[in-house]
Amino acid sequence: MTAQKYGSSPEFFERLYQEAEDPWNFRNSDYERQRYAAIVDNVRDRQYRSAFEPGCAIGELTVLLAPFCESLEAMDCSLTAVNTARHRCRDYPQVQVHQGALPEDLPVRRFDLIVFSELGYYFNRDDLASLVIQLWSKLEPGGRLIACHWLGHSDDHQLHGAEVHKIMARILQERGDLKDTDRGYALQRWGKGNDEHL
């Protein structure tokens, strides 16, 4: 890997995926499999009309989320990763994987599930704050935002995972209905209030 202070450009990720199909060992690492299982455990109690997973990488989490979604829009900035993810999710026609980066390619439509996993570190504080505000505005009343980030240190991160979750909690101020930071990652879930009176 080339030394680079902050690796968050699409070129950086594209190069990683071209050098190795699974650069973070998402498929076989016990840590990642356990982390995915924890995310799925916290979404599986219902079905979602329309879900969004930005930064889907090679689609390992996407394929686990798919059974609970009538439609799932997954996105990654690396075309190589997008192609791998498409192949991984080929049995789920409700999954659409396309190339795109946040915040510029944030979809126009609204969602009732947004999974924000391993992505927040690649933004600076201000950009993350703006992004979280925008993601929240894309959530339907009653919808869920679930965030999960590793709590270790990496040179290509602009923010520590704990800081990502701190910023999200400060901005959302809604009471998260779940908080788990004991297994080397932070996992939090926020629900947007249901609005039945109008």
Place this chain on the structure above:
Amino acid sequence: MSTYDNTITHILADLPERPTAADYRRAAQNLLPYMREHVPPMGEGDSIARLRFLTLVARRDLSLARLIEGHLDATQILREAQRTADSTKLYAIWASGGPSDTTKITGEPMAGELKGSKNFCSGSDIVDHALLHVNASDQLIELDMRSVASRERLKFEEGQWKSAAFSQTHTWTVTFDSLPITRANLVGECKWYFERPGFCLGALAPAACWAGGAMGLVDAVRDRTLKDGHARAHLGAMVAATCSMQSMLSWGAGQVDADPGNTTGNMFPTALLVRHHIERACTEILDRFGRTLGPRPYVFETDNARRIAELTVYIRQCHAERDLEELGGYLENHRQFPSAW
């Protein structure tokens, strides 16, 4: 455009062409995290950022701006009263007076009942909390609009509002059928609402919304091909008017930041001056807009027809010659106001 402006633009892009009250509620709720994060209070050094935010919202949609302006005013009032606002809820301020306002608290304030009716309650069934100015005792109170008592003892009269302008912000008449009031509902002492310095500071906010509405009209002119020299002349005059509105808002914000406690007594005439100027500039832009584009936008264009109607109503929030008379009276007795260059 800054990242912050982009964030607002993105959130506002969600509004449909003909928003309903539910759409406005959702848009206002979606702006809450942005407001908590980026919109500073009035009079604490960056008032212009607050006014500019309102202008941006109004430029997109005046109905939404009307709701947001009320929310920001109400939460600022609670801050001044050192009461905590629930930052995840929408607030409104209902303080319109006049002879039709029959609100009063009967019995003791510790265990009284709110009776009577109030006009011009913007967002009446949209907001979660409302600050209500009780006319008879000049007392501000806070109401939880979602409480069981509120649901049972509040009546909304939607029939009085005849205009298409602001029809979806539900600016209805609210009637209170002996709603129980305790000391916990009271915000400040009697007379506090109008006497606090913040009242003068908050008076700039509606003007920022008027300015934004007029800028939306100018945007509509700039989005199309100018058909002749007359159109170009009008555009020149309209953009000059928007620049002078921006300058006046900046000047007013600077005055407020320099004397947030209103120790000079200049803050209310300052607000009157800014509001007058902006009301005139908006009237000029409304006039020139029609002279430039003719009747079509009034009748064929959903967004512009509504923007024209709403701006026309909104600027009537100023008290025209009565405000000018008050300003003139102040000037008569204060030779040093406004301070010389």
